[in-house]
Amino acid sequence: MNKQKFIDKFIRAFFILIFLKILGLIAQLFHQSFWSVLGTLGIFIIVAVIILLVMVSLKDKERGDKGLGKRGGSGGSFYLENSLFDRIRSKYEELAEKYVSEGDYKKAAKVYMNLLQDNYRAAKTLENGGLYNEAAVIYLKKLNNKSDAAICYEKAKQYRKAIDLYKELEQKEKVGDLYKEMNDVKNAHIYYQMVADDFVGNNQMVKASLIYRKKMESPDEAQKVLLKGWEENKDAFNCLNNYFANIFDVKQLENQIQVLYKDTPTDKKIMYLEAMKYEFKKDPKLQSVARNIAYQIISEKVETHSEIVNELKHFNPDDQVILKDISRYKTGRNKMFRN
Template sequence: MKKTKFLDKFLVAFFVLVAIKIIAMIAQWSQEAMQDALASVFKFIFFACIAVVMIILLQSKEKDPLPPAQKKYGGGGVPLDSSLFDRLKSMYEDIAEKHIQNNEYKKAAVVYMNLLKDYYRAAKTLEQGGFYNEAAAVYLKKLYNKADAANCYVLAKQYDKAITLYKELQQKEKVGDLYKIIDDTENAFLFYQMVIDDYLMSYQMVKASLVYRNKMNMPTEAQKVLLRGWEENHDPLNCLQNYFANIGDVKKLGQEIQEIYSRTPSDKKIIYLEAMKHEFKKAPELRVPTRNIAYEIIAEKVVTRSEIVNELKHFNPDDEVILKDISRYKTGRNKMFRN
């Protein structure tokens, strides 16, 4: 009842203001051209009529029950027809888009935040415009998204704030990266070592070696981890291939291939043979030692794994005779088993 009386009084006051405005505009006719003055009056009357309709709609909503086709929108709980809400939303979307086209990213963000209540798009718009601190604040306070907030702080070069968030998120490698950026090597290595320890706990030896090599510049430690992975059967082939790949000197690589093979147990020689297929192609100097190792492994395993003879072709790619020999061997062996 009180709201209805308020709307009635507001409507009366509104009409009084409209009348005063029209009189003031008519008074200016002596100063303006008649055509321009009439146009101004009609524009004002048009928008005033729209406002009156809105007020009457609100007044009728207070008197009648809310129809099923209507919903409540907005923080104040004012009932609005769903089609009207959709039109308002579309209008706000257009306004925000025009602000973005004009590079007015903060204004667009205000529309998304306050009128559309779309906090994610508000944050993304601020980020797009380079307002990283403001975007980070929206991510934190409205979306509770520490990861995106931390990324914005990095872009804003607010490294201390980013480090705090990444610590809370347990993203240790990123914490190490940021400490490295601000030349705090001691803390950077502390967090990198935590990352390595986590990888070693889950036997991800290659990933641990990459942190040693690429982040801490410790190639010797990286090789030790890879060799350990090979010896302890934690992704052995991948570890062995990465170990060999890190040796740039061909002569030293040949020596390492021979040395590791001399310590390779019989049950891992098939894996070693697979690695030799890759090393054989690296350099002409490696063809003889890798081929000899391959022959030795094939000769040792052919009794129990006859199909291993097919591997000979990888170490004699241009030798057509070897293919015929392989075919004859397989044919003869098949005949032996049939008899």
């Protein structure tokens, strides 16, 4: 089939399609509103005109190229078909962009979905235009994308639909957040508790404490889980540090520092010493208790961990003499071992 015959046949087939489409639109009047059908007709007319213009342009170009001779019928026809569809696609792209620039996101989405066969861009266009429910339907039914559909339903404040999808996706914290948004505290806490339990099961005690404190507004439960982490050696240092950080009354904090130290096993005392560095800097009122505990730990551990004497400078930052004492101690110890 040569190029001219291909174009002529395409134009004849296109006119048949136009006729069938018009019959279809007339039939739609029986079960859709007049204005909805009119809008669809408007888009169809624009698209039809674009395609005809492209075909006429190609036909004129073909007539002008007749004197140049043939280079192979099959290859030329294939090139012509590709060129034709590329041009039509380009026009569709321009039409969609025109609708977006005019703020008519629904028409733009129809072009992407029906003419360009690009459901994702159709959904994204609707989402960008604030048509979240419509976008969610495409994400869900055309793309099976539950995550983006849930986000759109959430933006549309269709919380029930979003919750159903987040449950399927097992995003428990998000489910809790949306129940909380709906003032359904009971169900919110059920899902937050699941999240906290999952964190505890994975030894992520600090994250579990944040769920209790920030989401469930249960500071006491948050402290319990941090204390559990410290005692059971599950991210122990961070649990201890956060436990102290959550006590805002200085007197109470001073008391807790001493109480916990009494029950601290020998193998965790160096870790406790590290925590005392933070508490020493936190408030001048805590410096005395932090320094005393530090001295006790250093004196207990110095025989087996001689380098621990360096920690003294953290609890005496303005004492230049202690630096010399540390230096003399290390020098004397080194001489002892050499001898």
